Amino acid sequence: MFGRRRKRSEEDVEKLDVAAEELAEDTAEDAEDAAVSRVSLPPAPRPDGPWDVSEVARPAEGRVDLGGMFVPGVEGMELRVEVAGDAIVAATVVLRDSAVQLQAFAAPKKEGIWGEVREEIAGGITRQGGVVDEVEGPLGWELRAQVPVQLPDGTNGVQMVRFVGVDGTRWFLRGVISGQGAVKPETGSLLEAIFRDTVVVRGEGPMAPRDPIVLKLPEDAQMVPDGVQQDEAQGSRFAGGADRLQRGPEITEVR
Known part of the structure; x- marks a missing residue:
């Protein structure tokens, strides 16, 4: 009797092991499918912007070209x-004590890249020792990050940054919100409105997906260069140099 019970117990253990392996395989497959579906979604509608140049009758009206x-x-x-x-x-x-950095990239025609880009940015910041939370904000899914930075006195500190993004028509617009608009997201509504009302000019020429859309200076710009160049943050070209946000060349008298 004892021998039979022991035999049944061994068989049960084997069955449990097989069931656990099958469950682990199914879980891994589900996670992989979820990841694929997340990064392969088509661009979502943009009823409130940002805009493609083809969607705006007078893009230069009230905007800097x-x-x-x-x-x-x-x-x-x-x-x-x-x-x-x-x-x-x-x-x-830059608006008072907040700022939003805007950068546009080429993207596939029928596939959004913001989901994949969020993962890249989050991974880069985490590897640098930062902390990242993915939340659904006023502009959709965004990253709210605590990014390690070197303070002016040479000591190490942390900067709060929000990464927002929207997939458009063969383009992707990324925003990096810093200052009070990141520390207290409820104060960033004006920066969010600027992001939403930005118009992207992708152009008809061939561009590889993820290539930055090059900008130009306005004809009447008055430049105050300081020699600072914006490097790419380690881990993702989309991070906007968030680990070393610095003052760039400045166009003055913008109204």
Whole structure:
């Protein structure tokens, strides 16, 4: 009798082991399927912007023409451009104690990349020792991050940053919100409105997905260069140098 019971117990253990293996395989497959579906989704509708240039009758009205983007003008703001090599690839709107860096990239026609980009940015910041939370905010899914930075006195500190993004028509617009708009997201509504009302000019020429859409200076811009160039953050070209956000060349007298 005892021998039979022991035999049944061994068989039960074997069955449990097989069931556990099958469950683990199913879980892994489900996670893989979820990841694939997440990064292969088509661009979502954009009823509130940002806009493609084909969707706006007068894109220059109330906006600063940067070639690849038309950035809304807001009273009291400063507009700074960020350079990579000899090309202008991003614009930063500074408004009081907050800022939003805007950068547009080429993207596939029928596939959004923001889900995949979020994973890349989050992974890069985590590897640097930062902390990232993915939340659904006013602009959709975003990352709210605590990014390690070096303070002016040489000590190490943490900077709060929000990463927002929207997939468009063969383009992707990424925003990096810093300052009070990141520390207290409820105060960032004006920066969010600037992001929403930005117009992207992808152009008809061939571009590889993820290539930055190059910008240009306005014809009447008055530049105050300081020699700072914006490098790519370690881990993702989309992170916008978040580990070393610095003052870039500045366009003055923007109204």
